[in-house]
Amino acid sequence: MERELTTRAAPHAPAGMAAELAAAIAGEIGAGLMPPGTHLPAQLLADRFGVSRFPVNQALRLLAEQGVVRAEPRRGFFVAEKGRRTAEALAGQGGRDPLSRIYFAMAEDRVAGRLPDSVSEAALRERYGVSKGQLAQLLDRIAAEGWAERRPGYGWRFSSVLTTPDALEQTYRLRLAIEPAALLEPGYRLSPEIAAQCRAVEEHMLAGGIETASADALYERGVRYHEAIVGASGNPFMLDTLRRVNRIRRLLVYRSLTDRQRFYRQAREHLAILDLLEAGRNAEAAEALRAHLGAVVTSLRSMRGLLEASGGSPPIGRGATPLGSRSLQSRSR
Amino acid sequence: MERELTTRAAPHAPAGMAAELAAAIAGEIGAGLMPPGTHLPAQLLADRFGVSRFPVNQALRLLAEQGVVRAEPRRGFFVAEKGRRTAEALAGQGGRDPLSRIYFAMAEDRVAGRLPDSVSEAALRERYGVSKGQLAQLLDRIAAEGWAERRPGYGWRFSSVLTTPDALEQTYRLRLAIEPAALLEPGYRLSPEIAAQCRAVEEHMLAGGIETASADALYERGVRYHEAIVGASGNPFMLDTLRRVNRIRRLLVYRSLTDRQRFYRQAREHLAILDLLEAGRNAEAAEALRAHLGAVVTSLRSMRGLLEASGGSPPIGRGATPLGSRSLQSRSR
DNA sequence: AATTGCATAATGTTCGCCATAAATGCAATC
DNA sequence: GATTGCATTTATGGCGAACATTATGCAATT
Numbered sequence: 001m002e003r004e005l006t007t008r009a010a011p012h013a014p015a016g017m018a019a020e021l022a023a024a025i026a027g028e029i030g031a032g033l034m035p036p037g038t039h040l041p042a043q044l045l046a047d048r049f050g051v052s053r054f055p056v057n058q059a060l061r062l063l064a065e066q067g068v069v070r071a072e073p074r075r076g077f078f079v080a081e082k083g084r085r086t087a088e089a090l091a092g093q094g095g096r097d098p099l100s101r102i103y104f105a106m107a108e109d110r111v112a113g114r115l116p117d118s119v120s121e122a123a124l125r126e127r128y129g130v131s132k133g134q135l136a137q138l139l140d141r142i143a144a145e146g147w148a149e150r151r152p153g154y155g156w157r158f159s160s161v162l163t164t165p166d167a168l169e170q171t172y173r174l175r176l177a178i179e180p181a182a183l184l185e186p187g188y189r190l191s192p193e194i195a196a197q198c199r200a201v202e203e204h205m206l207a208g209g210i211e212t213a214s215a216d217a218l219y220e221r222g223v224r225y226h227e228a229i230v231g232a233s234g235n236p237f238m239l240d241t242l243r244r245v246n247r248i249r250r251l252l253v254y255r256s257l258t259d260r261q262r263f264y265r266q267a268r269e270h271l272a273i274l275d276l277l278e279a280g281r282n283a284e285a286a287e288a289l290r291a292h293l294g295a296v297v298t299s300l301r302s303m304r305g306l307l308e309a310s311g312g313s314p315p316i317g318r319g320a321t322p323l324g325s326r327s328l329q330s331r332s333r
Numbered sequence: 334m335e336r337e338l339t340t341r342a343a344p345h346a347p348a349g350m351a352a353e354l355a356a357a358i359a360g361e362i363g364a365g366l367m368p369p370g371t372h373l374p375a376q377l378l379a380d381r382f383g384v385s386r387f388p389v390n391q392a393l394r395l396l397a398e399q400g401v402v403r404a405e406p407r408r409g410f411f412v413a414e415k416g417r418r419t420a421e422a423l424a425g426q427g428g429r430d431p432l433s434r435i436y437f438a439m440a441e442d443r444v445a446g447r448l449p450d451s452v453s454e455a456a457l458r459e460r461y462g463v464s465k466g467q468l469a470q471l472l473d474r475i476a477a478e479g480w481a482e483r484r485p486g487y488g489w490r491f492s493s494v495l496t497t498p499d500a501l502e503q504t505y506r507l508r509l510a511i512e513p514a515a516l517l518e519p520g521y522r523l524s525p526e527i528a529a530q531c532r533a534v535e536e537h538m539l540a541g542g543i544e545t546a547s548a549d550a551l552y553e554r555g556v557r558y559h560e561a562i563v564g565a566s567g568n569p570f571m572l573d574t575l576r577r578v579n580r581i582r583r584l585l586v587y588r589s590l591t592d593r594q595r596f597y598r599q600a601r602e603h604l605a606i607l608d609l610l611e612a613g614r615n616a617e618a619a620e621a622l623r624a625h626l627g628a629v630v631t632s633l634r635s636m637r638g639l640l641e642a643s644g645g646s647p648p649i650g651r652g653a654t655p656l657g658s659r660s661l662q663s664r665s666r
Numbered sequence: 667a668a669t670t671g672c673a674t675a676a677t678g679t680t681c682g683c684c685a686t687a688a689a690t691g692c693a694a695t696c
Numbered sequence: 697g698a699t700t701g702c703a704t705t706t707a708t709g710g711c712g713a714a715c716a717t718t719a720t721g722c723a724a725t726t
Contacts, residue, residue: 017485017717041669051486052719057671074670074725122707132708133680144477146573152350153384153688154707161569174570177514178507185506236494237507237581240479241574248570350687374699385689390701407695409700455677465678466710486718487677 016097021049021059023090026068029079030087038079040069066090102128103138107251110147111162120155145248161248168252169300171245176293178238179226180286183277185233190277194228199274201225202267210263218263219253225270229277229289266292349430354382354392356423359401362412363420371412373402399423435461436471440584443480444495453488478581494581501585502633504578509626511571512559513619516610518566523610527561532607534558535600543596551596552586558603562610562622599625 025045028034040060042053049056064071068087070080080086096104106128109115125135139156142148148158161167182188201221210218223246231239269292276285358378361367373393375386382389397404401420403413413419429437438461442448458468472489475481481491494500515521534554543551556579564572602625609618 043669049485053670054718054720055486076670076726120707131681140473146569152382153388159569167569170568170570173514173518173568174511174574177510177571181506181510235503235506236479236492236500237503237578238510241507241577244574244577245570376699386700387688387690407700409696453677464711 017051017055018058018062021045021051021055022062024049025059026063026087026090029068029083030091032084034079036079036081036083040077040079042076099130099134099137102130102134103141104251106138106142107147107162110158111251111254113163115158117160118151118155118157124156145244147248147251162251168249169297171249171252172293172297172300174245175226175242176290176297178241179230179293180290182230182233182235182238182242183282183286183289185235185238187234188232188282189234190229190232192278194232195274195278198225198228199271202270202274205267206264206271210260210267219250222266223250229273232277350384350388351391351395354378354384354388355395357382358392359396359420359423362401362416363424365417367412369412369414369416373410373412375409432463432467432470435463435467436474437584439471439475440480440495441587443491444584444587446496448491450493451484451488451490457489478577480581480584495584501582502630504582504585505626505630505633507578508559508575509623509630511574512563512626513623515563515566515568515571515575516615516619516622518568518571520567521565521615522567523562523565525611527565528607528611531558531561532604535603535607538600539597539604543593543600552583555599556583562606565610 025040034040042056042060045060046053046056060069060077061071063069064077066086067080068083068090069077071077106115121132121135121139124130124139125132128135130138139148139150143150146159147161148156151157164170202225205213205218205221213221227239227242227246230242233239269288273285273288273292276282276288358373367373375389375393378393379386379389393402393410394404396402397410399419400413401416401423402410404410439448454465454468454472457463457472458465461468463471472481472483476483479492480494481489484490497503535558538546538551538554546554560572560575560579563575566572602621606618606621606625609615609621
């Protein structure tokens with residue numbers, strides 16, 4: 001009973017916000033906006049990110065330590081000569097915060113069947129070595145994503161979503177319903193800037209990026225692309241739905257083997273859809289998007305046989321809205 | 334500083350869980366399952382609802398006070414002679430818990446423009462007289478529904494979702510994308526029991542229910558119907574999406590005038606779709622559902638002019654996925 | 667005139683205790 | 697033999713104090 005998996009909230013050197021700001025600022029420097037020598041007034045950055053000057057200064061001090069910016073007493077911060085290169089180097093190592101790490105650990109444990117369907121909070125706290133408050137955060141997040149829910153009395157119940165073999169395919173069928181529809185929303189408008197950004201990313205991938213990027217980065221880019229073109233619909237509910245399903249999909253994709261060849265076709269299709277959207281031919285774009293997503297479903301289905309072999313809990317009743325005799329909504333909190 | 338709006342968690346006579354159980358049990362008695370005289374073993378009910386006998390006993394004592402069941406010392410509880418009638422009478426007065434009450438108050442305040450776009454937690458606590466923990470619950474719920482989000486530093490920002498004039502129409506367009514697709518899911522299976530329940534409800538409405546039911550009850554029934562037929566798809570992501578959008582829609586519908594005539598056609602269409610589903614003619618059912626929902630969009634659009642008049646904040650940028658330069662995700666909690 | 671650097675004030679967050687609710691075991695009773 | 701009624705044990709929620717973080721005003725400096 002005394003295991004020591006405890007990832008006990010490592011005492012992160014800088015406060016959370018400052019680190020995020022530092023990463024964001026480094027990102028802009030790395031991207032080439034703000035050439036070396038540029039003065040970085042605290043208020044300007046604060047306004048840009050919607051925070052006060054205080055955390056901005058923390059972030060800048062942090063970046064100064066790393067050599068991305070240069071601090072001049074009483075004059076402020078300036079982009080360092082080698083700032084861009086240093087910033088680019090830093091970009092890769094975006095260490096996840098400790099709580100997210102635990103979150104992913106839980107997801108993996110669940111997918112692998114190492115977590116029972118029903119557990120008490122106390123048991124989870126012991127297993128992952130987190131405080132009450134942290135566990136509450138984790139479980140709230142998980143509940144919001146729909147793979148666990150509070151049981152009527154004490155304890156939590158994990159849904160079978162993550163352990164069902166065709167969950168991944170189901171996420172694609174949801175996207176198949178929403179994404180093409182989003183392109184047909186009245187008032188659809190893809191801003192030229194966003195289109196250009198998407199295009200640049202895809203072209204970068206075709207030009208070798210696919211070979212060098214991490215699997216995680218590849219996934220991330222796909223998500224960004226789809227969320228961008230759906231977001232341009234102006235329908236926040238569709239965008240929200242897509243975001244939500246993507247968060248869960250991330251927990252499922254690891255199962256699917258990453259065949260890098262696949263990404264070349266994907267990138268080309270992404271570009272083709274962008275072309276159509278920029279030409280205002282949304283109906284055709286929607287059709288192309290449907291085909292694009294449909295291809296994945298087909299390929300998933302063909303390799304279903306392979307995955308079926310790996311163990312997991314049986315697909316027990318996923319209780320679909322019992323209408324009457326509603327199963328006691330969990331209490332307030 | 335000393336206002337007394339404080340809805341300070343009224344000392345609810347029975348604990349939360351017991352009250353919910355009582356309502357659930359009363360519901361079953363009121364529905365006619367369990368005729369008068371039936372013995373109600375605590376363990377049986379406990380198993381049914383997934384809780385222990387303790388709260389079940391509390392609930393039964395509660396129902397005994399109200400005359401729905403009869404307590405016989407050392408023998409247990411039995412459905413009272415007039416149990417069914419008494420239970421039915423009770424069914425209507427499902428008093429919301431105090432926190433939900435505040436939640437709806439916030440939603441109304443927001444829709445009416447009485448809440449600024451950006452507020453601190455302290456301000457909200459004073460306005461609604463809730464404790465820190467309660468406010469956290471409320472805001473988490475609201476954030477999960479997407480109409481507010483934590484700002485980078487301190488404070489919260491309300492999104493424009495609730496104040497945008499076409500939000501309601503957008504929810505319908507999302508449903509239009511999802512619901513027909515759900516009926517076409519492979520493995521779709523509407524269980525006969527649920528179908529029968531839905532049918533009974535709709536027929537009850539046509540047979541006069543529409544005139545007597547409260548507006549709230551009418552809304553609730555519509556939601557139940559749609560969630561039931563989508564739930565039968567077996568795709569939990571689609572069901573989840575529908576549930577989510579329905580929760581928000583509830584906050585928006587009050588704007589739309591409730592023309593009771595409308596419900597007759599609605600009920601008939603619901604029944605027609607059920608017929609098709611039970612006959613396994615899902616493609617036709619999907620088409621009918623599409624028309625059913627499409628009619629609402631059309632009628633909403635026609636009365637848009639009326640609603641435009643009512644004030645509200647201007648539809649400022651709803652920032653659709655800024656792709657690069659991501660706006661600093663709010664911190665952990 | 668704008669901006670830095672620091673001090674002060676305002677705002678949230680974490681932690682541990684205690685109150686409360688739920689689960690469980692057991693003897694008495696039907 | 698199953699079920700009730702109650703006592704005991706276990707689990708969770710709420711609250712406030714101490715702590716950390718962010719916002720903001722102001723004088724000094726460029």
